Amino acid sequence: MTRARRAVLAAWLLVLAACAAWLYTHLTVQTEMTVFLPPSATPAQRLLLGQLREGVASRTMLIELRGADPVALARASGELARALRSSGLFALVANGDPALLGAERDLVLAHRYLLSPAVTAQRFSTEGLAAALREDAELLASPAGALLRPTLPRDPTGELREIGRLLAPAGGPRLAHGVWFSRDDGGALLSAQTRAPAFDVDAQARAVATVRAAAAQAGAGRLAVAIAGPGVFAAQMREAIERESWRLSAIASLLVLAILAVAYRSAGAVAACALPVASGLVVGVTAVALGFGAIHGITLAFGATLIGETVDYPSYLLIHNAPGESLWRTLARIGATLRLAVLTTVFGAAALAFSSFAGLAQLGWLTIAGVAAGGLATALVAAIVPPGAVRLKRSGLAAPRFALAGRLRGAAPWIAAILVALAAAFIVSRRDRLWDEDLANLSPIPEAAKALDQRLRAELGAPDLRYLLVARGAEREAALETSEAAEAWLTGRVTQGELAGYDAASRYLPSRRAQQARRAALPDEATLARNLAAAVRRSPFREGAFAPFLADVARARGRGFLDAEALAGTALGVKLSALLVRDGEGWAALAPLRGVTDGPRLAAEARQAGFELLDLKEESNRLVGGYRAQSLRLFALGVAAIAALLALSLRSVGRALRVLAPVAAAALLDVALLALLGRQLSLFNLVALLLVVGVGLNYALFFERPQADPAEGARTRLAIAVCAATTLAVFGCLMLSQAPVLRAIGETVFFGCLLAAALSAAFAGRAAGYTRPGA
């Protein structure tokens, strides 16, 4: 190694070390999944994403304790609820114990004349009161009389009952021993709402750990604890992926090292192969961290996958090294092809880099910077590996002949064309099932977890939040007023049997206007006393029995209005904050609907009545569809850029086609194969396909490259065999993963690269002749 080369190497390593040091102190890894969601185009989608991030349904953790007799479970449920409440991580913890709702009861009692929609002037007239007292007498004689008795003197008009009907609709979980139980009586149920959003995976992981620790303490470690919920699953999946990717990447690295060691039989050469990929990672991550301020965990994982291509670069260089030739000389020979191999990947990634989705843009820049750095580092490999360091086995050169491919060459174009046509037809026939439409599958969870979530959700009667009626307003008050109009309309629909029921923000906090109207409906003290006395005379009740009622109404007339601050810290406040949300510039009051019989019809009717009904499932499918369309457009743009680059660099449309066609065919067959295996495609497959194209183009480029003599032809085949072997080893390992994401990437790349290597060997290579025949 000359002094100059040593200086260049030292400078390069210094730059890498500086980058690594900077990253060590400055790198922030984001875990929020939403940067991988597209910027929402419509207000409905913005609301949907808001619900996904912050909504009650996504922040609710469902917990079940099993493995003891019901009495012990009930006790453990109480202890767990207390522990979780005092942890500060949860906004609301409920286990069915009504004693916990004391603060809410007092609040409702104090503000009942503002909260109850039944409050009208008529209700407090002599006639209204007489009717109320008749009903009270019947209720007093009924089985529920004893329960009603304590509040009857204060509330003869039954406002507490009215409010109770609104806020606690029928159909909750079953109660036993004072807490919620599963239908089979074997499990105590709790629901806990985290303060942190569902996509804050770190906070969710902390919350899950807290639940586990508290449950272990409450049950003395003997109880089985099941926890479900979107945030929980996100945390669990990340943990599983991290654990598996460590194990699998360790196995994969060993396999790659073994393959390279067998091929080169030189420790130095194997070590040199690590330089480009390490450079690529460090430079790529640094570039993203500098450009975006942070990097997403998923970008990092995918990026490492995409940059994996750079491990091939030194292989092309080392294996193309002719006997007695210096590596510099080899680099000069294959440099144009290698440069094109790097540039095609850069061009493909550039399409992503200009995406409006932060996640995809990060991925694009990471790949561009990483692959470019890997390419440059390959030149350094040429500089530091001394000539003759790589002792390729001569006999090995002849081995990978891709004999089958060669023999098939005559018939192959026809077979391949038919296969590609069949694949295309198959993909077209499957076009409606090809893509995974479910937004939830952006972070796919195992089936067992999905089943647990569904069971607990059904047992607890937790909302599935599919249909939402949205009342918007520039101000909070305006949104609440629209919500009240919507309530009136919805009540009509309930009577018509079009839905079973609904919840609404304005039930927890009526608009100022409604509160004013209700307060104005309360008569002054003298009038009310006169009306009541007349009504009592006609009833079985004793004079003076309702003195507390007169006092309460007088107090209510003098009391201020109910506002969000008064509800803060109570279960009602938690409900309100979930249903009354800031939406862009204004406010949205939400009304989740239950038991909708005909969604589309109700939506049409709502539109006609001037309300906005959101079908979250359909909206989320549309969102995923839009996302996919944009990703596909970018993908196509990238391929077009690559085609243009190839045509310009190779100075021939024919040569460009020969390089591009096998890879495009491989990608097409790959997709068809995945569909045939019953897989639905997602973002993960798409990114993996990008790698297939990047790696496949390298194969095709090297096969297509003019070969000087049979020895060089053999070296080309060996280089591609080694590169394909390492790629297949790595992604074959991922195929074995339990995590759906890793498996999806593994399958796509494994099949894709196998196909790309075979098709490139068959069609990209020059049919006959060497530029220096007979050498």
Added chain:
Amino acid sequence: MRVALSAVLLSAACCARAAPPLAPAELMPALAAVAASHATFIETKRSALLKEPLVSRGTLAYRRPDSLEKHVTEPYDERIVLDGGRLTVDNRTRGRKTTVSLASVPQLGALTEAVRAVRAGDLAALELYFELRAEGTPERWTLSLAPRAEDVSRYVAGIVVSGAAGRITRIEVAEASGDRSVMDIREEPR
């Protein structure tokens, strides 16, 4: 409330002196043997809130083990049906029908269980909610029920059921508020 409670206990104590002690379990076989029955009732509710007692009349119908119907015919028409864990109140005079799951209102569950479980001779269910005390003879007995749970005793101090062999003749409820209701029953087992 305390007065009412001691009144219940006192009346129970009086009976206890009049007759030898009786185990609640001894009453159950005769009660459990009844598969279905029909009865008429007169119920008198006395309350500090009322000018005079509320008197209602109607019929009761029972089918083993957990179907119970109370049909008030006078002075208004109201049908209260207990079917498994659900209580339906159908007031025809008002045209209002409501259904409650007893699991969602545990106090109401305990109160309906007091009647249902005595009628069915279901000792285990009774003991889950109440402390029991039986007086008299298996042919002429009274069974006193004191709620175990604080959230039930906040409303009801005690219930005394009187009967003759497999028939129930009277149900008295002493509420924590001091209100009392007495239901006299003429039952015809079938």
